[in-house]
Amino acid sequence: MRRMLFKSLVHGPLTEAAPKADDAALAELAAQVDRTARLRLGRTLSIREVDAGSCNGCELEIHALNNIVYDLERFGLRFVASPRHADVLLVTGPVTTNMREALERTYQATPAPKWVVAVGDCARDGGIFAGSYACVGGVSAVLPVDLHIRGCPPSPITLLQGLLALLETVERSVK
Amino acid sequence: MTETTPAAIKLRDVIRAGRQVENHSPWARAVINHEDWRQAAASLSDGQWTLLGLWAERDQVHMAIIDGGDLGLLSLPCEDKRFPSVGQLHPPAMRLERAIRDLWGLEPEGLADTRPWLDHGKWPPATFNDVAHEAPPLAARDYAFLTAEGESLHQIPVGPVHAGIIEPGHFRFTANGEAVVRLEVRLGYVHKGIERLMQGASIERAAMLAGRVSGDSTLAYALAFAHAIEAAHRIDVPPRAVWLRALMSELERLANHFGDIGAVCNDAAFAMMHAQCGHLREQVLRVADRCFGHRLMMDRVVPGGVERDLQRDSEQEVHSLLVQIRKRFPELVELYDNTASLQDRTVGTGIVSSALARQYGCGGYVGRASGRAFDARRTPGYPPYDRLQFEVPVREDGDVDARLWIRIHEVEQSVALIDQIIRQLPRGSIRDPAQTVRTSQAHEGVALVEGFRGDVLVWVRIGADGNIERCHLRDPSWFQWPLLEAAIEGNIVADFPLCNKSFNCSYSGHDL
Numbered sequence: 001m002r003r004m005l006f007k008s009l010v011h012g013p014l015t016e017a018a019p020k021a022d023d024a025a026l027a028e029l030a031a032q033v034d035r036t037a038r039l040r041l042g043r044t045l046s047i048r049e050v051d052a053g054s055c056n057g058c059e060l061e062i063h064a065l066n067n068i069v070y071d072l073e074r075f076g077l078r079f080v081a082s083p084r085h086a087d088v089l090l091v092t093g094p095v096t097t098n099m100r101e102a103l104e105r106t107y108q109a110t111p112a113p114k115w116v117v118a119v120g121d122c123a124r125d126g127g128i129f130a131g132s133y134a135c136v137g138g139v140s141a142v143l144p145v146d147l148h149i150r151g152c153p154p155s156p157i158t159l160l161q162g163l164l165a166l167l168e169t170v171e172r173s174v175k
Numbered sequence: 176m177t178e179t180t181p182a183a184i185k186l187r188d189v190i191r192a193g194r195q196v197e198n199h200s201p202w203a204r205a206v207i208n209h210e211d212w213r214q215a216a217a218s219l220s221d222g223q224w225t226l227l228g229l230w231a232e233r234d235q236v237h238m239a240i241i242d243g244g245d246l247g248l249l250s251l252p253c254e255d256k257r258f259p260s261v262g263q264l265h266p267p268a269m270r271l272e273r274a275i276r277d278l279w280g281l282e283p284e285g286l287a288d289t290r291p292w293l294d295h296g297k298w299p300p301a302t303f304n305d306v307a308h309e310a311p312p313l314a315a316r317d318y319a320f321l322t323a324e325g326e327s328l329h330q331i332p333v334g335p336v337h338a339g340i341i342e343p344g345h346f347r348f349t350a351n352g353e354a355v356v357r358l359e360v361r362l363g364y365v366h367k368g369i370e371r372l373m374q375g376a377s378i379e380r381a382a383m384l385a386g387r388v389s390g391d392s393t394l395a396y397a398l399a400f401a402h403a404i405e406a407a408h409r410i411d412v413p414p415r416a417v418w419l420r421a422l423m424s425e426l427e428r429l430a431n432h433f434g435d436i437g438a439v440c441n442d443a444a445f446a447m448m449h450a451q452c453g454h455l456r457e458q459v460l461r462v463a464d465r466c467f468g469h470r471l472m473m474d475r476v477v478p479g480g481v482e483r484d485l486q487r488d489s490e491q492e493v494h495s496l497l498v499q500i501r502k503r504f505p506e507l508v509e510l511y512d513n514t515a516s517l518q519d520r521t522v523g524t525g526i527v528s529s530a531l532a533r534q535y536g537c538g539g540y541v542g543r544a545s546g547r548a549f550d551a552r553r554t555p556g557y558p559p560y561d562r563l564q565f566e567v568p569v570r571e572d573g574d575v576d577a578r579l580w581i582r583i584h585e586v587e588q589s590v591a592l593i594d595q596i597i598r599q600l601p602r603g604s605i606r607d608p609a610q611t612v613r614t615s616q617a618h619e620g621v622a623l624v625e626g627f628r629g630d631v632l633v634w635v636r637i638g639a640d641g642n643i644e645r646c647h648l649r650d651p652s653w654f655q656w657p658l659l660e661a662a663i664e665g666n667i668v669a670d671f672p673l674c675n676k677s678f679n680c681s682y683s684g685h686d687l
């Protein structure tokens with residue numbers, strides 16, 4: 001293990017290094033998110049993720065935000081375990097009728113001011129699951145949504161872009 | 176065979192004795208009588224046969240069974256909305272039958288557990304499957320969990336919303352101090368009604384739905400669905416597409432195994448493995464994106480072939496990925512193997528006995544870590560795996576450590592497979608142009624595909640109009656969730672996340 005740790009010290013971080021086309025885009029976006037976050041919040045924004053019936057594809061990409069390539073926490077955006085610690089609810093899925101109550105209760109448990117971000121095409125309007133007897137169809141049918149991030153699932157880059165937009169929304173509403 | 180063992184009944188003979196359904200392939204489906212249905216349940220409970228799936232439609236129930244190397248389907252008409260419960264003899268069928276009762280209103284006669292399963296009392300009445308649906312009298316929060324009696328026992332309710340970024344489900348622990356006495360899982364929170372949405376859908380739309388049953392296994396589902404359609408309509412898939420499908424399947428397996436190996440170690444508070452494995456996973460997803468235009472490769476496998484061809488320079492991408500994995504992964508394996516504090520958490524934790532794995536027909540790494548050497552790429556098998564060399568790793572210990580080692584070996588096998596696929600990739604077209612075949616009769620197809628988590632079963636009936644009449648998709652998790660409940664017994668509550676992650680069952684795939 002010591003050998004590996006030493007190697008990582010010598011090699012430098014794996015966090016977004018290689019300057020290829022898509023990496024360049026990410027680096028640019030990352031810098032932007034960073035500046036905005038510092039400027040407007042000065043500290044951290046806590047996010048609570050709620051799966052309201054997703055196929056779990058969106059969760060995989062939200063997870064990826066935490067890997068060492070995207071390393072979301074460096075922007076002061078972090079995932080927390082309880083809605084009571086959260087500023088933002090990141091909601092996925094078409095809101096199944098069986099999850100509706102849990103989603104509402106999670107929202108109620110989140111202290112104000114709070115923001116809701118609907119992640120993925122099915123969180124937007126039910127997506128491919130729209131019209132099912134078992135789906136409410138979109139987060140906005142249940143909660144006030146501040147931002148929609150499109151995609152099935154949205155890539156980590158799209159998610160980062162969305163979070164940047166969120167920071168702007170937050171800024172506007174706290175002013 | 177000892178004298179006490181009842182004479183084994185062959186699935187083949189039961190099918191021959193029944194009324195064989197025309198236009199069903201590749202395995203036979205026979206409509207049988209009550210007597211034979213009960214006998215089949217007995218053969219399952221004796222351990223002669225293994226249950227692959229149990230589902231229903233308006234007026235009949237179907238079972239998919241594997242008997243040695245033989246696969247087949249048995250169907251029973253339920254004129255009076257009842258059928259003899261299989262679950263009363265064979266516990267792995269219990270939750271499947273509770274789901275049938277919820278979704279189709281058919282009563283599994285003799286099933287002691289009368290609680291609903293997927294139905295939480297929230298669906299609007301009379302909309303489901305046009306079966307007059309009556310909301311069960313119990314609201315979700317009144318659900319009667321199984322009890323455990325004894326002094327100083329306490330219950331710990333967890334979920335449906337969990338602390339991490341994971342899917343929703345409820346876990347009810349009964350604990351004696353730190354030790355778990357009983358765990359009961361309550362699922363159904365992410366039930367989306369996918370099978371109902373499929374009824375009447377075009378094949379194209381149904382394929383997209385199949386690819387969204389469980390996002391982490393989108394490839395496996397899309398492939399199983401495509402196989403079932405192709406079997407029903409006897410569509411020949413161009414060789415290049417067959418090989419590209421295998422390439423994508425192995426990439427999906429790699430991505431998931433990397434993610435989970437890291438996550439299991441993370442739950443044992445070993446963050447470095449998590450960081451490294453997460454990076455490898457990201458590399459796989461990026462290669463998938465560059466090769467096929469989608470990180471998870473959703474909608475890339477379609478009935479008749481694949482949607483996106485692999486370009487020459489992309490072959491190089493795949494090759495460099497293999498080089499990178501071969502260089503870095505062995506170091507990580509060595510790290511896992513040499514870190515005593517990590518092994519201390521994984522060895523001997525969450526043991527699944529081989530008897531249980533066999534009884535439940537438990538697939539994937541959970542089954543293989545407990546001695547069940549089943550792999551759908553071998554049995555029933557599908558091309559191009561018959562032309563590829565690979566091993567199916569098996570261990571007997573059945574603990575978290577064994578499940579991790581199976582994953583490690585499967586990574587090695589997938590790397591070797593991708594290497595072979597890239598070398599032998601045939602040229603040519605990637606999609607059969609004949610799309611919807613319209614015939615005057617219904618056609619049925621069935622398929623079993625090995626996803627990263629285990630075998631995915633898809634059964635489909637295509638109507639005369641070329642649209643889906645009924646489609647059933649069975650996630651491997653159906654036969655893994657109950658084993659997680661067994662595995663945690665006697666372990667401490669704090670080891671639950673570790674056990675749970677080592678299974679990584681799908682909620683969405685199970686709830687549908």
Ligand code: SF4
Nearest residue numbers: 054055057120121122
């Ligand atoms: S948007 Fe797509 S990936 Fe996300 S949960 Fe819905 S179907 Fe799955």
